[in-house]
Amino acid sequence: MARVHVIANQKGGVGKTTVTVNLAAVVADTLGGTADTPPVLGVSTDPQASMLEWANRVGDALPFDFEQCHDNPALLGKLREIQQYSHIFVDTPGSLEDESILQTVLTQADDVIVPLEPEPMSFSPATRSIQRVIQPAGVPWRVLLNNWDPRDGEGDLNQTREYVEARGWPCFHTVIRHYKLHTRASAEGVTVVQYAKNRVALEARQDFFKLALEVLGSSGGGSPRHASPNSDGGNGVSTTGRG
Ligand SMILES: Nc1ncnc2c1ncn2[C@@H]1O[C@H](COP(=O)(O)OP(=O)(O)OP(=O)(O)O)[C@@H](O)[C@H]1O
Numbered sequence: 481m482a483r484v485h486v487i488a489n490q491k492g493g494v495g496k497t498t499v500t501v502n503l504a505a506v507v508a509d510t511l512g513g514t515a516d517t518p519p520v521l522g523v524s525t526d527p528q529a530s531m532l533e534w535a536n537r538v539g540d541a542l543p544f545d546f547e548q549c550h551d552n553p554a555l556l557g558k559l560r561e562i563q564q565y566s567h568i569f570v571d572t573p574g575s576l577e578d579e580s581i582l583q584t585v586l587t588q589a590d591d592v593i594v595p596l597e598p599e600p601m602s603f604s605p606a607t608r609s610i611q612r613v614i615q616p617a618g619v620p621w622r623v624l625l626n627n628w629d630p631r632d633g634e635g636d637l638n639q640t641r642e643y644v645e646a647r648g649w650p651c652f653h654t655v656i657r658h659y660k661l662h663t664r665a666s667a668e669g670v671t672v673v674q675y676a677k678n679r680v681a682l683e684a685r686q687d688f689f690k691l692a693l694e695v696l697g698s699s700g701g702g703s704p705r706h707a708s709p710n711s712d713g714g715n716g717v718s719t720t721g722r723g
């Protein structure tokens with residue numbers, strides 16, 4: 481049976497779609513499979529369908545199968561019954577208006593990934609989303625710090641970590657750094673596994689491989705669906721500069 485990973489934060493623009501597409505791509509690439517039987521399904525439940533547009537631009541090179549299903553409540557509530565994939569990554573809407581979609585999808589989740597930008601302005605909306613919708617779902621969840629630009633220094637990153645730790649929130653060790661490559665990937669119709677072979681692209685890709693290892697590591701052990709998340713702290717951030 482597939483493990484269903486839901487990427488959620490009702491604050492818009494925190495990187496849900498970026499994380500969903502690239503994590504799905506890296507996991508599919510890592511697990512192998514064939515073009516006819518990819519191990520990963522990507523699902524967009526966002527009526528804005530930005531993942532659909534991205535997937536269409538990638539075309540045949542997309543390393544996972546894809547479904548847009550915001551208007552398919554029957555499928556939304558049955559993701560756990562889909563048999564032929566190892567992992568399903570689900571992008572969700574970045575608005576409060578579509579909360580019923582998120583609520584439905586959370587009933588299907590094995591775990592939830594909550595992208596958070598290291599930017600104090602995004603704390604309150606993320607906190608509301610976690611407390612009101614994500615925690616009550618009773619599924620393991622973890623915050624993922626995304627879009628940190630090492631050129632800005634570690635001030636905001638450390639402040640964000642302190643905020644997360646003060647609330648006792650589980651958090652991924654991996655921090656997804658800001659790279660122009662990620663910002664441009666959708667328009668250019670590529671995912672992280674198709675980036676060019678150069679040092680900067682390698683660094684950008686590395687963050688998603690590290691994240692994939694954390695996600696696969698915690699989903700391979702057959703832990704029960706409503707188990708407590710592993711919330712050990714830690715750093716794991718490489719502050720390598722970008723050329
Ligand atoms: N790590 C990153 N590096 C560079 N750009 C990023 C990164 N993460 C996100 N972005 C950019 O930030 C913007 C918002 O990201 P994205 O669309 O993934 O967020 P979202 O949470 O899905 O938004 P919405 O709530 O509107 O669906 C996009 O332009 C995206 O390319």
Ligand SMILES: [Mg+2]
Pocket residue numbers: 496497498526530571572574
């Ligand atoms: Mg999105």
